[in-house]
Amino acid sequence: MTATTQLTLTLDKNLPNLEDIRNNFSAIVAAGNFLWLGGDEGTQIDRMTADSAGNYGAHRRFELASLLPDLPAGGTEIDIEGLDEDQGYLWLIGSHSKKRKKAEEGKSAEKNRERLGRVEPDPLRHTLARVPLKAGEPVKTAGSLTVARLRNATDGGEGDELSERIRADKNHLSRFWDIPSKDNGIDIEGLAVSGNRVFAGLRGPVLRGWAVVLEFEWQDAGPGSLAMRGALKKHLLQLGGLGVRELAIRDRDLYILAGPTMDLDGPVGLYLWPNALDAVAESVLWRKDLRKVLDVPYGTGDDAGHDHAEGIAIVEQGPTARLLVCYDSPAKQRLVDGRPEQVKLDAFALAPTAVGV
Numbered sequence: 612m613t614a615t616t617q618l619t620l621t622l623d624k625n626l627p628n629l630e631d632i633r634n635n636f637s638a639i640v641a642a643g644n645f646l647w648l649g650g651d652e653g654t655q656i657d658r659m660t661a662d663s664a665g666n667y668g669a670h671r672r673f674e675l676a677s678l679l680p681d682l683p684a685g686g687t688e689i690d691i692e693g694l695d696e697d698q699g700y701l702w703l704i705g706s707h708s709k710k711r712k713k714a715e716e717g718k719s720a721e722k723n724r725e726r727l728g729r730v731e732p733d734p735l736r737h738t739l740a741r742v743p744l745k746a747g748e749p750v751k752t753a754g755s756l757t758v759a760r761l762r763n764a765t766d767g768g769e770g771d772e773l774s775e776r777i778r779a780d781k782n783h784l785s786r787f788w789d790i791p792s793k794d795n796g797i798d799i800e801g802l803a804v805s806g807n808r809v810f811a812g813l814r815g816p817v818l819r820g821w822a823v824v825l826e827f828e829w830q831d832a833g834p835g836s837l838a839m840r841g842a843l844k845k846h847l848l849q850l851g852g853l854g855v856r857e858l859a860i861r862d863r864d865l866y867i868l869a870g871p872t873m874d875l876d877g878p879v880g881l882y883l884w885p886n887a888l889d890a891v892a893e894s895v896l897w898r899k900d901l902r903k904v905l906d907v908p909y910g911t912g913d914d915a916g917h918d919h920a921e922g923i924a925i926v927e928q929g930p931t932a933r934l935l936v937c938y939d940s941p942a943k944q945r946l947v948d949g950r951p952e953q954v955k956l957d958a959f960a961l962a963p964t965a966v967g968v
Contacts, residue, residue, distance in 0.1 A: 617955045621668040624952035639922035642696040649691030680835035686735030693802025704802040705738040708792035737770030761837045776843040787816040793874040801858035812855025815872040822850045846894040863888040877909030879920045917942040932961040
């Protein structure tokens with residue numbers, strides 16, 4: 612299936628590092644006339660407003676470091692890989708991953724061997740937080756709504772309580788804790804929130820072809836603090852060796868953007884887990900239990916290394932809906948000559964009840 616249309620995002624052209632911002636969107640969510648976007652660098656969140664043609668402009672950036680409580684020191688990026696909006700809150704999640712340095716052209720073989728041997732944590736990546744929205748702006752309080760962040764790990768280890776639970780999962784996840792993202796290590800990409808339920812998708816690890824979606828419940832744990840309540844559930848999904856790249860809830864269903872866990876191009880697909888919100892126990896979902904909704908474009912040929920689908924947002928339009936897809940490292944055809952502040956998203960039509968195609 613090809614995109615039914617493309618939408619244009621127009622960023623603030625006066626921003627420093629404009630092209631870096633444009634090329635690194637990794638999560639999106641639609642809320643009313645606003646489109647919120649998160650990137651894998653820094654600690655900012657971006658908001659755009661829909662115009663009469665359905666494109667998005669009036670770009671504004673908001674600094675999260677001044678809003679979120681108890682952010683750990685020593686970090687450089689939240690690495691936002693999932694966004695959702697629920698009951699007046701904007702929710703966001705960092706990758707909770709470690710990173711391996713990249714090899715760089717122009718450096719000596721010895722230097723690149725050294726770089727590829729360096730694995731580094733970033734404390735800010737261990738972030739799960741909610742931020743109240745007031746008249747379309749993130750604030751610390753809005754009536755009874757309050758900003759809060761998942762509390763730090765209590766076992767003395769790095770990260771937050773979700774990090775702690777992952778380390779404690781001896782059956783499946785703990786052995787991947789020290790493996791970097793892109794190496795099939797722990798890498799959260801995808802967030803969906805409904806009431807006090809949180810779903811977090813894992814790009815990695817993929818367990819012999821099975822992707823993992825984590826689920827847990829949250830509760831308030833004092834001013835500015837959230838805690839996990841009950842067990843950490845693991846849903847295993849047979850996605851043909853692909854990992855989760857983003858999640859989105861529609862009615863009782865969960866849409867799953869799936870792509871490679873390693874650092875390579877495609878394939879990428881959108882899958883539907885019907886009635887996911889009715890699940891009360893951990894699930895093992897075979898391919899027959901899921902619906903393949905569409906194939907998503909990815910970089911091939913001259914576009915290899917570009918067009919990595921990272922974020923999805925569902926925009927309801929009466930009985931139907933559109934699925935917006937944003938791309939990290941957008942290919943040349945998504946850019947606009949002479950307008951470095953513009954980039955295009957794909958929009959796909961969704962039927963009232965999604966069916967396989």
